[in-house]
Amino acid sequence: MNLAFCIPFAGLLLCIAVLPLVKAEWWEAHQPHAVVFWSLLFVLPFAFVYGPGQAFEKVLECIVDDYLTFIILLFGLFCVSGNITLEGDLAGSPRINVGLLLIGTMLSSWIGTTGASMLMVRPIIKMNAWRKRRSHIMVFFIFLISNIGGCLTPIGDPPLLMGFMRGVPFFWSLHLLPVLLFNVVILLTVFYFLDRRAYRKDIAEGLKPDISKPGTEVHILGLHNLIFLAMIVAAVILSGTLPGMAAFQDAEGAVRGIHLFGEVTLTYPALIEVVIILAAAFLSFKTTNAEIRRKNHFTWGAIHEVAVLFVGIFITMQPALMILKANGASLGLNKPFEMFWATGCLSSFLDNTPTYLVFLTTAGALGFTEGMPTILGTVPVAMLEAISCGAVFMGANTYIGNAPNFMVKSISDENGIRMPSFFGYLLWSVTFLIPVFLLDMLVFFL
Template sequence: MIPLWLCIPFAGLLLCIAVLPLIKPHWWEEHQPHAVAFWSLLFVVPFALMYGVSHASETVLECMINDYLTFIVLLFGLFCVSGNITMSGDLAGSPRINVGLLALGTILSSWIGTTGASMLMIRPIIKMNAWRKHRRHIIVFFIFLVSNMGGCLTPIGDPPLLMGFMRGVPFFWSLHLTPVLLFNMALLLFIFYWIDRRAYRTDIAKGLKPDISKPGTEIKIRGAHNMIFIVMIVAAVILSGTLPSLPMFQDAEGKVLGIHILGEVVLSYPAVIEIAIILLAAFLSFKTTDASIRRENHFTWSAIKEVAVLFVGIFITMQPALMLLKASGPKLGITDPFQMFWATGLLSSFLDNTPTYLVFLTTAGSLGFTGGMMTALGSVPIKMLEAISAGAVFMGANTYIGNAPNFMVKSIADENGIRMPSFFGYLIWSFGILTPVFILDTLLFFL
């Protein structure tokens, strides 16, 4: 059993992410890599002393090779490709336009992934609302809907559902969550409209006006051919979930073939194929797109660099918490759908939602149910599977680190002059708005 105190480095790193940008912003911007290295070593060194250097090395390499590498390559590819698409015209940010854009992004998330939809939609939304002063709430609701909830309808939408698909859950089964998503969309977009309407009128009253030549809806998209490369990336993600089940990618024992790194750490061939396709898509995107589009988008590398650095530390230091969860998950006494919804969701708010989903899916499969969805992990009642899936996907919106695109969207918004809420400030937004929504979800769908 992993001692609880080994989770201190993870808590310390989260505290740095939350507090230092408020009290020492310039120091934090310059010394993020040093802070990440400090907290990572504070976990790795005691872990190595307790369990041996070999085991510690395998643990770190396992999360770096099989979790972090594919995570950051996917983010990098979508960041590059989306940065080569720009939207311009007479469509200026207003409450109705913003509601429409958020609804569009939410639906797109299930078909090109929450990360893909976030990277594709965030710059146009920022650009259309550039004339406004009060706009941070637009990005907050963008994270709620596009970066998280919208990904619940297909395995492409969010990694936890892809893991479920790899373990026997049918590809289109997640469409069962359509009523929950539509309910949440209607509720959140209604709340957003009234908040944005008030902010919009405040901006207009202060003399701010959109810079448009005429009141029309003409839209011009440059770099639209990059949608081909987004499709390539989505195809790579689908392949990474389907190829491991093919006999040609398995050895005689059924293990997935790959490149041996150290001990039992293997970089699988399906992962290599995924990475190669994504990097090729990013390369072709840059080669085939005029640099003026990136200048128009104010494209820089700072956002992806910040995410890459911080999430190295997050992935390493959260290992003890994940180990504790895997060891204790079946003993927590969680047997009802509403319990699964909240347990999966609250832990997914701070830990990687993919292993959290798998822990509770495994727990549900071991409870001995005879009806419901038959998976590789056992039979799981439909309502319980819905609760686990919704908790993992929806509650990633609770914090900036709850889902991959959250922090990226925040960084891009900060880079474009939008003063985003701090880590704790965002928690106030999510607690005040999302918690009542999740309580209603519980009462209507998971009891």
């Protein structure tokens, strides 16, 4: 696989980063055209070199194995969370915001980073609607709730689910609790002082929260939708456990499913996951008053934008993943801190799930005899911790590093919050996240 095949992926990322700054209206109207252009710029040369059948199989495999479950999960959580709203007299203040970010971070490991993000994003936006300076709130929201908080269980983030499917015990990730607490304390402390300064400036300009009566009366509307949220979490758990059951395997041990083309199969566990999630979304809409969605300012714009852009990202990043998979074992990485940075840096721009699998496979092939036994080989605990943290934590470095990042940005934009540009957000992550990750390396992975 020639590196030239990675040009469309780089081109699409450059469009996402630059065009909203220089041609915002044009970009908003022509995102699908840009996705088609860069996707074809990869597919057509690939078909010329490797044959049309191989090209079609590669794109179909990407859509069926990766994109389908990704976008269905995002769609289901988007729909269900849009039918839950928080009302009351809580106004966005530094202490309230720290509390909400902490709650969301703790939720991320148990309902997933995407689930916690979609559940918490609208209440936090609503409580801070009176404020002028609030983009930093959503940036730290992405840091903590959409990424770092998902490290404690396989439900939290897809890379850990892949580890669970390959022999890592379900509750092993609780080993990462000290690293999580270390990062959360640092980031929430920094956030508090940033938010306090912004809060005081807003108050000094005469901005006041719209609170009709004193007190902190809070109530949740659409609470029954937590049942449908639980359905989605159950679907994700099933997608990780059913493939290992004999009933879902053929005589050769392959997962059963509907054969589509070449070696591409829509597996029955994936199909069950999709059906359960879509059923949860449908029932959520049928059983919830539309007034709740109106109070949430619910629109389809955010999920539409994510669906369009990420199908192009998933297709065009295939060459980069293929090169990484072919050469991962020859990179000479055999220390935890090396695995931490290698997994993390690539997870910032590529899908963190296959990146995690590449380096987990690499670690399992290094011939260690002590550590965590997996079906890929024995992996030292410190190295497994480093790979897991790198994949989960550093997805926060860019908007495309993890599924909910771009969704939170889109919802924030829709609600009048001026979020940083692609490069602007990258500057935030370099300023606040990279120093924390350097501390992680020094304290936990050296």
